[in-house]
Amino acid sequence: DTGVSQNPRHKITKRGQNVTFRCDPISEHNRLYWYRQTLGQGPEFLTYFQNEAQLEKSRLLSDRFSAERPKGSFSTLEIQRTEQGDSAMYLCASSQNPTTGRVNEQFFGPGTRLTVL
Amino acid sequence: AQSVTQPDIHITVSEGASLELRCNYSYGATPYLFWYVQSPGQGLQLLLKYFSGDTLVQGIKGFEAEFKRSQSSFNLRKPSVHWSDAAEYFCAVALYNQGGKLIFGQGTELSVKP
Numbered sequence: 001d002t003g004v005s006q007n008p009r010h011k012i013t014k015r016g017q018n019v020t021f022r023c024d025p026i027s028e029h030n031r032l033y034w035y036r037q038t039l040g041q042g043p044e045f046l047t048y049f050q051n052e053a054q055l056e057k058s059r060l061l062s063d064r065f066s067a068e069r070p071k072g073s074f075s076t077l078e079i080q081r082t083e084q085g086d087s088a089m090y091l092c093a094s095s096q097n098p099t100t101g102r103v104n105e106q107f108f109g110p111g112t113r114l115t116v117l
Numbered sequence: 118a119q120s121v122t123q124p125d126i127h128i129t130v131s132e133g134a135s136l137e138l139r140c141n142y143s144y145g146a147t148p149y150l151f152w153y154v155q156s157p158g159q160g161l162q163l164l165l166k167y168f169s170g171d172t173l174v175q176g177i178k179g180f181e182a183e184f185k186r187s188q189s190s191f192n193l194r195k196p197s198v199h200w201s202d203a204a205e206y207f208c209a210v211a212l213y214n215q216g217g218k219l220i221f222g223q224g225t226e227l228s229v230k231p
Contacts (some may be wrong), residue, residue, distance in 0.1 A: 004160075033218065042121075042207050043161070049215030055216055091160060095217065102168070103149045103217035107159040 002026060004109035008091050013082055020078045021112045025094030032075050033106060034067060036060065037089040049075060050097065067117045082116045088114050119144045121208050123222035131199050131230045138193040140208030142220050149211040150191045151219070152182055156204045164206075167191060178202070204227045 005024045013019050025032050031050055035043035047057045051072035051095070061067075064082075069075040079086055090113075093106035120143045122201040130136055142148055149168055153161040165176025187221045191208060205226050209219040 031217065035219075040224075042209075042224050045218045045220070048216050048218060050216070056196070056218070070118045098213075098217060103211040105163055105166055106217070106219060107149065107163070108153075110160040113158070
């Protein structure tokens with residue numbers, strides 16, 4: 001399978017615990033994005049990487065959230081001291097680096113559904 | 118501020134009937150527009166995209182969309198709906214000067230009656 005993969009697919013945790021999600025993008029894609037989707041809403045942008053550099057973080061990404069993409073390959077999203085409001089689907093997407101002033105389509109993984117009890 | 122509006126939260130159509138899902142965007146620059154489909158518990162699959170050129174774009178599964186700059190719209194259409202089309206549909210605009218990040222609408226849930 002050469003698509004975007006995410007692990008785990010589901011995570012149930014207790015409030016206050018730390019969780020980490022992993023995303024493996026399509027191998028030749030330089031850009032990697034994280035989005036969060038709550039029930040009945042469209043996905044909301046969290047952050048993105050170009051290779052290993054994290055270039056933008058949304059205001060949604062509080063200090064409890066951290067994302068990394070070591071060596072520009074897979075990425076991890078960690079949430080510390082989880083709260084019930086963190087319950088959501090976390091989606092990862094990747095795309096090829098576009099030419100200046102353009103965009104390329106993003107390919108999404110299946111998501112990780114987080115439930116905080 | 119950039120935004121995408123999908124006015125219809127839920128639409129029900131009969132199998133074989135035509136479909137149109139509405140999408141309006143607000144973006145000051147040239148829009149890069151997308152329609153994605155999401156089945157329950159799944160990620161998003163790209164249906165079609167508009168970057169430039171012909172304003173009527175064809176996608177997968179028999180879907181098409183028309184870009185109308187004067188109306189800031191990018192409506193999705195299908196001439197004959199199949200039961201398997203039941204899903205959530207999202208319209209999105211990509212911000213090319215912000216790393217291509219996507220701004221999504223709230224989504225339209227499509228139900229198909231037999």
